[in-house]
Amino acid sequence: MAALGCAALLIAGSVLVLPVRAASTVPLFDRLEALRAAFPAAVRAIEADGVVMADGSRIAIDDGAAKDHQQKLAKADLEDMLSQIYPIGACDTGAPPRRNFDPGRIRNDAFFRSLYGSSRSAAQKTLVSVDWFGSRLSFTATGGADKALAAVAGDLAAQPALRDYLTPSAGTFNWRVIAGTKRMSAHSFGAAIDVNTRYADYWLWSGGKPGNVPHYRNKLPEAVVAAFERHGFVWGGKWYHYDTMHFEYRPELIAIGRLAESRGCPQE
Ligand SMILES: [Zn+2]
Numbered sequence: 001m002a003a004l005g006c007a008a009l010l011i012a013g014s015v016l017v018l019p020v021r022a023a024s025t026v027p028l029f030d031r032l033e034a035l036r037a038a039f040p041a042a043v044r045a046i047e048a049d050g051v052v053m054a055d056g057s058r059i060a061i062d063d064g065a066a067k068d069h070q071q072k073l074a075k076a077d078l079e080d081m082l083s084q085i086y087p088i089g090a091c092d093t094g095a096p097p098r099r100n101f102d103p104g105r106i107r108n109d110a111f112f113r114s115l116y117g118s119s120r121s122a123a124q125k126t127l128v129s130v131d132w133f134g135s136r137l138s139f140t141a142t143g144g145a146d147k148a149l150a151a152v153a154g155d156l157a158a159q160p161a162l163r164d165y166l167t168p169s170a171g172t173f174n175w176r177v178i179a180g181t182k183r184m185s186a187h188s189f190g191a192a193i194d195v196n197t198r199y200a201d202y203w204l205w206s207g208g209k210p211g212n213v214p215h216y217r218n219k220l221p222e223a224v225v226a227a228f229e230r231h232g233f234v235w236g237g238k239w240y241h242y243d244t245m246h247f248e249y250r251p252e253l254i255a256i257g258r259l260a261e262s263r264g265c266p267q268e
Contacts, residue, residue, distance in 0.1 A: 025260065025263035025264060025266045026085065026256055026259050026260050026263065026266060028061070028079060028082070029046075030256070030259060031082040031252075031256050032046045032051065032061065032078070032082070033046065034082075034252045034255040034256045034259065035051070035078070035082065035252040036051075037252075037255065038143065038232075038251040038252040038255060039115060039142075039143045039251075039252070041054060041143075042054050042114065042115045042142070042143070046061075049061070051078060051111075053111075053114045053115075055114050057110065057114050059078060059108065059110045059111055059114065060077055060078070061077065061078045061079055062077055062078070062079040063075075063077040065077075067080065069100040069102075069211065070210055070211060072106050073102075073105065073106055073181075073183065074181075074182075074183065076106045076107060076108045076109075077108060078108050078111060080106050080108070081106050081107055081108045081111065082252070082253075082256065083106065084101060084102065084103035084104075084106065085103060085256055085257055085260045085266065086103040086104060086234050086238065086250075086253040086254065086256065086257040087103070087238060087257065087265075088229060088254065088257035088258060088261060089257075089258065089261045090261050090265065091257065091260055091261045091265035092238075096216035097216070097238060097239055097240040097242070098240065099211070099240055100211060100240050101239070101240050102239040102240055102241055103234065103238065103239070103253060103257075104234040104236075104238075104239070104248055104250050104253050105236075105239050105241060107183070107184075107186065109183065109184060112184065112186075112188075112189055113184075115142060115143070115189070116140055116142050116188075116189035116190070116191060117189065120175035120188075123140070123173070123175060123188060123189050123190060124173070124175075124190075126140045126141055126142045126189075126190065127139065127140055127141070127173055127190045128140075128141045128146045130146050130149050130150050130153070131150065131153065132149075132153055132166075132167065132169055132193075133153065133157070133163060133166060133167045134167075135167065135168065135169065137149070137169055137172045137193065138172055138173040138190055139172050139173070139190050139191075139193070140173075140189055140190035140191050140249075142189075142191070143249070143251065145190075145191050145232075145249040148231040148232045148233065148249060148251070149193065149231075149233075149249070151230075151231045152227050152228050152230075152231050152233065152247075155227040155230065155231075156224065156227050159223060162221060162223060162224055164196065164198075164199075165195060165196055165199050165220055165221065165224055166195050166196060166224065167195070167196060168196060169193055169194060169195060169196070170194035170195065170196065170197045170200070170245055171187065171193070171194045172187065172190060172192065172193045172194075173187060173188075173189075173190035174187040174188065175187075175188045176188060179204070180204075186248045191248060191249045192246060192247065192248040192249070193246075193247050194245045194246055194247075195220075195224070195245045195247070196245065197245060199219040199220055199244070199245070200219075200243075200244055200245035201217040201218055201219060201237075201242060201244045202242070202243050202244070202245075203239075203240075203241045203242050203243065208241070210241070213240055213241060213242070216242060217242070217244075218237050218242070218244045219244070220235075220237060220244050220245075225237065228247045229254060232249055232250065232251035232254050233247040233248060233249055233250065233254070234247070234248050234250045234253050234254065235247055236248070
């Protein structure tokens with residue numbers, strides 16, 4: 001159901017009925033609280049003007065700048081990072097993502113660097129080895145990401161028919177910027193995994209341009225996506241700028257998506 005209500009105003013004897021968009025049922029405070037709850041060792045406090053991190057840094061919640069989608073991607077504050085609700089469960093219609101709907105792709109660089117490490121060597125120090133169907137992958141232990149990935153593998157091991165989609169992995173840790181941008185990839189922090197490229201679809205390969213992606217494509221079965229989501233990963237196949245082999249550990253976004261589901265699926 002769309003979150004619409006009606007307000008009636010009595011003006012000069014006639015009744016004017018205005019559609020009123022209900023306030024978000026997942027207010028910003030709840031989103032920030034989900035972020036803190038997902039990473040309690042890294043997020044010390046949420047204060048009016050910023051989030052205080054365990055390393056002592058303070059990250060602005062809202063920089064006050066008006067931004068279009070590309071500007072949000074390039075220079076996200078925390079509010080931008082949490083602004084799109086990842087569709088899950090009853091809130092996931094299965095329809096291709098609408099234009100510029102990229103929940104999880106908007107990342108606040110300062111937050112990621114504070115959480116996982118601000119340099120290649122700092123990020124590397126958080127890595128541990130995780131078994132992925134007989135191969136060893138480097139993944140961050142921060143926030144329990146390594147245990148979450150192991151749990152995904154454990155769930156999917158029970159469905160051998162899915163194995164071919166998952167392995168060989170096309171990569172986990174890789175300190176690098178996203179192709180064509182100055183932004184750090186989630187792979188830089190060892191918090192993302194690409195599964196088998198053989199079944200991958202990627203918006204750039206389809207001839208897409210930023211903000212204008214002509215065709216949505218996906219070959220990955222729903223059961224794979226569901227297993228990752230169950231353990232706190234978002235899927236790049238739910239992005240307008242889609243990347244269907246990409247799964248990223250974002251337990252805060254899964255929690256916010258579940259909160260939205262319990263409150264009637266608000267869009268933003
Ligand atoms: Zn990836």
